[in-house]
Amino acid sequence: MAVNAGSMASSSSSKYISPVKFPGTLFAISDGMTYGWTAPFIPYLISNGSHIHTDHDEAQWLESSLLFGSFCGLPATIILVDYVGRKKSLLLASFTVLIAWIAIAFGDSMIYIFIARFFKGMAGNMAFVAAPMYIAEIADQRIRGFLSSVIYIMMLFGCLIVYCVGPYLPYYTPCVIGVSVAALELLIFSFVPESPLYLVTKGKIEEARKSLQHFKPYLDVDKELKVITDELESQKEQKAKLTDLVTVASNRKAILIMTVLNAGQHLCAYSVILMNLHLILEAAGSIYMDSSIAAILFAALMLLAAAFASSQIDKYGRKALLIFSSVLTGVCLVAIAIYFHLKIIGVDVLAVSWIPIASVMVYAAVFKIGVGLVPIVITAEIFPTNLKTIGMTMSDAMFIIGGILAIQLYQWMVKFVGLYAAFYFFGSFAFFIAIFTILFVPETKGKSLEEIQSMLRGEKVI
Numbered sequence: 001m002a003v004n005a006g007s008m009a010s011s012s013s014s015k016y017i018s019p020v021k022f023p024g025t026l027f028a029i030s031d032g033m034t035y036g037w038t039a040p041f042i043p044y045l046i047s048n049g050s051h052i053h054t055d056h057d058e059a060q061w062l063e064s065s066l067l068f069g070s071f072c073g074l075p076a077t078i079i080l081v082d083y084v085g086r087k088k089s090l091l092l093a094s095f096t097v098l099i100a101w102i103a104i105a106f107g108d109s110m111i112y113i114f115i116a117r118f119f120k121g122m123a124g125n126m127a128f129v130a131a132p133m134y135i136a137e138i139a140d141q142r143i144r145g146f147l148s149s150v151i152y153i154m155m156l157f158g159c160l161i162v163y164c165v166g167p168y169l170p171y172y173t174p175c176v177i178g179v180s181v182a183a184l185e186l187l188i189f190s191f192v193p194e195s196p197l198y199l200v201t202k203g204k205i206e207e208a209r210k211s212l213q214h215f216k217p218y219l220d221v222d223k224e225l226k227v228i229t230d231e232l233e234s235q236k237e238q239k240a241k242l243t244d245l246v247t248v249a250s251n252r253k254a255i256l257i258m259t260v261l262n263a264g265q266h267l268c269a270y271s272v273i274l275m276n277l278h279l280i281l282e283a284a285g286s287i288y289m290d291s292s293i294a295a296i297l298f299a300a301l302m303l304l305a306a307a308f309a310s311s312q313i314d315k316y317g318r319k320a321l322l323i324f325s326s327v328l329t330g331v332c333l334v335a336i337a338i339y340f341h342l343k344i345i346g347v348d349v350l351a352v353s354w355i356p357i358a359s360v361m362v363y364a365a366v367f368k369i370g371v372g373l374v375p376i377v378i379t380a381e382i383f384p385t386n387l388k389t390i391g392m393t394m395s396d397a398m399f400i401i402g403g404i405l406a407i408q409l410y411q412w413m414v415k416f417v418g419l420y421a422a423f424y425f426f427g428s429f430a431f432f433i434a435i436f437t438i439l440f441v442p443e444t445k446g447k448s449l450e451e452i453q454s455m456l457r458g459e460k461v462i
Helices: 025-036 038-045 056-072 074-083 086-106 110-138 141-165 173-189 196-201 205-215 221-237 249-267 270-284 291-316 318-344 354-369 374-382 385-416 419-440 449-456
Strands: none
Touching: 025 038, 025 086, 025 110, 025 141, 025 173, 025 270, 038 056, 038 141, 038 270, 038 291, 056 074, 056 110, 056 270, 056 385, 074 086, 074 110, 074 385, 086 110, 086 173, 110 141, 110 196, 110 374, 110 385, 141 173, 141 291, 196 205, 196 221, 205 221, 249 270, 249 374, 249 385, 249 419, 249 449, 270 291, 270 318, 270 354, 270 385, 270 419, 291 318, 291 354, 291 374, 318 354, 318 374, 318 419, 374 385, 374 449, 385 419
């Protein structure tokens, strides 16, 4: 259960929380490495030089095993985030990832890698539910969007790392880096306080006071504690039921928005490109740039775009970034589809083989400016406080289901139709998101939780 921390912050305060003060930042690096790991390593594993015999079907399941693990981890996430806390959930996830990296490094058969990636998926799911809740409970609303986006910037940094080292260094190198990052996360953030709101819900008032002093030393701590306590008492009087998600109109709209936006990230080819970039670029047969170099540039551009968007999301707003991003994302994906379509029907595309490279580069920039960043911020804002835990978990489930659908559709279309068909589908969905955003998504920039709920009910908010 999370309270809009922005409503609890002093409006006159000029001091904010440093992103390095909360768990999740280093974990996101390791998670990004996990997500991007298949792109450079599937070509290696299916090659004759692989130290583990792997066929194409097994290689494809390396992608799905991560997402299935995420889905199966949902029940544990719901329990642990509320019962052991946001911070401990994140630390448990880091420990799980550390063990999984070790298993990948020393595993001598594919079964060890499948199991390791399955548990990595469970850990990633837990972290990416707990971290936004933790941020919402410690952050000033004026930088809430920025702080929520930091973990995604670090995730992309992790993806960049694995793209850089994967094609050029020994197989175990990313594992060593992953273990080191996870160990550093455990070492550093074991000493960071738990969310003050969570501590108050458990009756640990003195610990909550110390947590507030750590995160918000510029506030009147006693006054802040009273605000949190009063808010929680109010929530107890209005305890939510699970049925409220479907019986209350504003909650139904919130579910629709978070479903389309979270699943839509993957249905705009995000997971497909991150996990298969090297293979896609090799299939394009470009004469202009090696696929490994192009992948590094792709990850770097996506990282820079996410960093830019995170600094602008509280300036320009969520809705404008979503529309701009989804339209240009659709253009890039359709351009890739047309290229592969022309190639498969026998047109000589060698002279324009720069098109898929240019398209994925532009995609890297425009996708992360909006579609790849804004949904998690909006999702953390549109559910009422007494339904935030289940709302965030449901949004994570939609994100995972979208990923599974995207990967399975991609693999099926490539096998039975052609690579071009998958990108036509993903491009079309990007344009659908633009239309959906215009019609249904409210602008939540600078709005309090109460104002956002009023907007979802169709009430005018000045």
